Amino acid sequence: MAKVKGICRNEDCIKCNEIQEVEKTEFVCPECGEQLIPFGGGDDGGGVIKKHGKKILLAIGAIAIIGGIAIGLSSIGDDKTGGGTEKGGDTEVEMGKENGGSTGGMVVDDNVEPFTYEGATQNGKPHGNGTMTFNKKCVVPGSKGNIVAQPGEYAQGKWVNGEVNLVTLYQKDGNRVIITHK
Numbered sequence: 001m002a003k004v005k006g007i008c009r010n011e012d013c014i015k016c017n018e019i020q021e022v023e024k025t026e027f028v029c030p031e032c033g034e035q036l037i038p039f040g041g042g043d044d045g046g047g048v049i050k051k052h053g054k055k056i057l058l059a060i061g062a063i064a065i066i067g068g069i070a071i072g073l074s075s076i077g078d079d080k081t082g083g084g085t086e087k088g089g090d091t092e093v094e095m096g097k098e099n100g101g102s103t104g105g106m107v108v109d110d111n112v113e114p115f116t117y118e119g120a121t122q123n124g125k126p127h128g129n130g131t132m133t134f135n136k137k138c139v140v141p142g143s144k145g146n147i148v149a150q151p152g153e154y155a156q157g158k159w160v161n162g163e164v165n166l167v168t169l170y171q172k173d174g175n176r177v178i179i180t181h182k
Contacts (some may be wrong), residue, residue, distance in 0.1 A: 004011045006036025016104045068178050072157045104108065114138040115149075117159075125162035131155070132167075140164055 002024040009017050013032035019039050027036050030151030046082060112135050119130015126132065132140070134149040142163025149155065150171060160181070169177040 005039040010034040126159035
């Protein structure tokens with residue numbers, strides 16, 4: 001007779017959460033008689049993981065992305081630093097050669113600033129929650145993997161010392177990319 005593997009989920013059973021090998025025709029825990037949960041491949045046509053592996057991985061990925069967004073959003077409004085403007089530290093800054101700002105290794109056209117920034121600043125640099133809008137193709141400052149933004153795209157979230165901490169890049173095609181620091 002063919003043997004299959006299963007797991008007992010009866011918390012009162014001494015074999016609870018143990019992998020058990022039983023006859024295919026009797027797919028119950030030999031200790032407590034409760035129905036077993038399929039485990040692994042075996043002759044039962046595939047267990048829960050084998051049958052639903054892709055769905056499980058997609059669910060885990062979605063949870064990770066949502067968690068990252070939640071962490072980023074939870075930090076909005078936490079900023080206690082910034083310049084001394086009447087808006088409580090929020091200011092609009094154009095970063096480029098003229099004001100001594102860092103361009104993060106981007107190509108600077110003398111006629112067009114690579115991006116503008118609106119939000120909290122410290123020492124004239126993006127620092128805290130804010131939005132960076134890109135005027136031309138350039139690398140998002142401090143981005144892990146040197147993420148390139150296109151004109152018209154914007155990155156919103158938390159910045160530290162002029163560079164990305166945790167932001168979302170809103171692309172023109174509707175995609176959103178979570179960006180972290182190098």
